[in-house]
Amino acid sequence: MTDAKAGPEVGTDKPGFDRRLLPPMLLGSVLNPINSTIIAVALVPIGRALGAPASQTAWLVSALYLATSLGQPVVGRLIDVFGPRRLFLLSTGLVGVAGVVGALAPDLGVLIGARVLLGFGTCAGYPAAMALVRSEAERTGRDSPGGVLTALAVANQTIAVVGPLLGGLLIAVGGWRTTFALNVPLAVAAVLLGLLRLPKADPKAAPEAEPGAEPTARPTGGTARRGSLAARLDLPGMALFAAMLVSLLLFLMNLHLRDWYLLALAAAAGAAFAVRELRAATPFIDLRVLGGNTPLLATYGRALVAYVVAYSFLYGFTQWTEEGFGLTPFHAGLAQIPMFLLAIGVSIVSGRSTSVRGKLLLGAVGQIVACLVILMLGGDSPLWMLLLVALIFGVPQGLNNLALQNSVYFQADPERTASSAGLLRTFAYIGSMVASSATAASFGQHADTGGLHRLAWVMLGAGVLYLLLTLFDRTLGRAAGAGTRASA
Secondary structure (H helix, E strand, C coil): CCCCCCCCCCCCCCCCCCHHHHHHHHHHHHHHHHHHHHCCCCHHHHHHHHCCCHHHHHHHHHHHHHHHHHHHHHHHHHHHHHCHHHHHHHHHHHHHHHHHHHHHCCCHHHHHHHHHHHHHHCCCHHHHHHHHHHHHHHHHCCCCCHHHHHHHHHHHHHHHHHHHHHHHHHHHHHCCCHHHHCHHHHHHHHHHHHHHHCCCCCHHHCCCCCCCCCCCCCCCCCCCCCCCHHHHHCHHHHHHHHHHHHHHHHHHHCCCHHHHHHHHHHHHHHHHHHHHHHHCCCCCCCHHHHHCCHHHHHHHHHHHHHHHHHHHHHHHHHHHHHHCCCCCHHHHHHCCHHHHHHHHHHHHHHCCCCCCHHHHHHHHHHHHHHHHHHCCCCCCCCHHHHHHHHHHHHHHHHHHHHHHHHHHHHHCCHHHHHHHHHHHHHHHHHHHHHHHHHHHHHHCCCCCHHHHHHHHHHHHHHHHHHHHHHHCCCCHHHHHHHHHHHHC
C-alpha cells in the first residue's frame, strides 16, 4: 500500500477510511473473543491437572467476564474522553502480563487471577475500534462504514469460532498452559501496531479552544468539556456502577437463595447509581438519554439473551463433547469447524445488507432449531449429529453479532460511541455469566448427557425470548433506515 489513506471512492469526492487503522483495530478487538473461546477446550485438561471439578473451573470463564463486564463501559468512557491510543496501549500491554502469569500459574487461584487480568486487558480493543470507526466517519463524511463494521464482525466471529480448534491444537502440542502463553506474542503485536498506526492526537482530552482559535486536530468523536478531570469522568458514578455490577455478577455466578444479600446489594447500588447519574453534570452513563433511547435498550436486551444461548453452547456443548462423548480437546475443536465456516460465510454475505430485523429473526430461528437438535443427542449419537448442531449454530453466530453491532453504531449517541459499544459487551457478558452459571448448575461434577439436556432447555428458553424480543420490536427498522440514509 503506497498511500496511508484510501483515496476518494469512484464517483465521489469524499476520502476513504484510513486503512492503516484496520490492523490494530482488528487485532485489538479479537483479543477478548480469542480468550473467551480458547478456554472452552482447556477447562477439562485444567481440571484434571489441578484436581478441580467442572463447578470450580467454571470460575475461569466467570472471572474473565466479571472483569470485562465492568471494564468495557468504564474503558469505553475513558476512550470517549481521551481518545483510543493511550487506553489501547495500556490495556493490550496488560494482556501480555496476564499471559505470563497464566502460563506460570501454580494453582487454580492464580489462574483465575490471570483471567481477571485478561478481562481488564482486553477491555479497550472493541470500544477503541468503534470510536475509530466513528471518528473516520466524521472525517470522511461517510456515516455508513458497513465494510469496516463487517470486517470487525467477521474477525471477531472467525476468532470466536476458531478459538476452540486453536486451543485444541495448542493443548495437543504444548499442554493447556500454551493457551495462556499465546497472549504474549499477541499483546506484543498489538502494542507495536498501536504505537505505529493509532493517531497520537487526542483532542477530546484537551481543553476547549478559545473562541476564534484554530483547531489543533480533527475531532475524533467527542467534545471536550470544561471542568476537572474527576467531574468529566464521574468517578463516583463509575464506583457505584462497579458495586452494582460486581454484586449482580457474583450472584449470577452461583445462583442460590443463601446469596440473596448479593442481589440486595446490587439493587441498592443500582438505586444509588441512578440517583447519582441523574444529578451529575457529566454522567458516566447518561440515563436520561439512554432511558429515552428505546431502540438501544432493546438491542442491549437482545444481546443479553443471545449470549446466554451462544456461550452455553460454546462452553457446555464443548465440555460434553469431551467428557460425555469422549472426544479429545483437539477433536472437540475440529467438531466446530462447520460452524466456523458457515458463520464466516453468513457474516460476509449478510454484511452487504442494511437489514437488521431479517438477520435477527433468522438468527433466532437458528438458535431454536439447534437447541432442539441438542435435546436429541446422547453419548451413542453418531458424529454427524454433533457436526449438524455445529453447522446450524453457524447461522446465528454469523448473524447476531453483526446485527447487534450495527444496531448500536446507528442507535447510540455519537459522542458516546465507545461507551455505548462497551455497554453492548457488558450486556453480552452478563448473558455469558448466566450461561456459565447455567452450565455449572446443569453439569455439576461431570459433563454428562443428562446435564447437556438440562442446559439445552435453558438455552431453548433464552432462544424463544430472543425471538419474541425481535418479533415485537417495532423500532428495528430504524437502524437499517439510518444506514440507508447515511450511505445515500
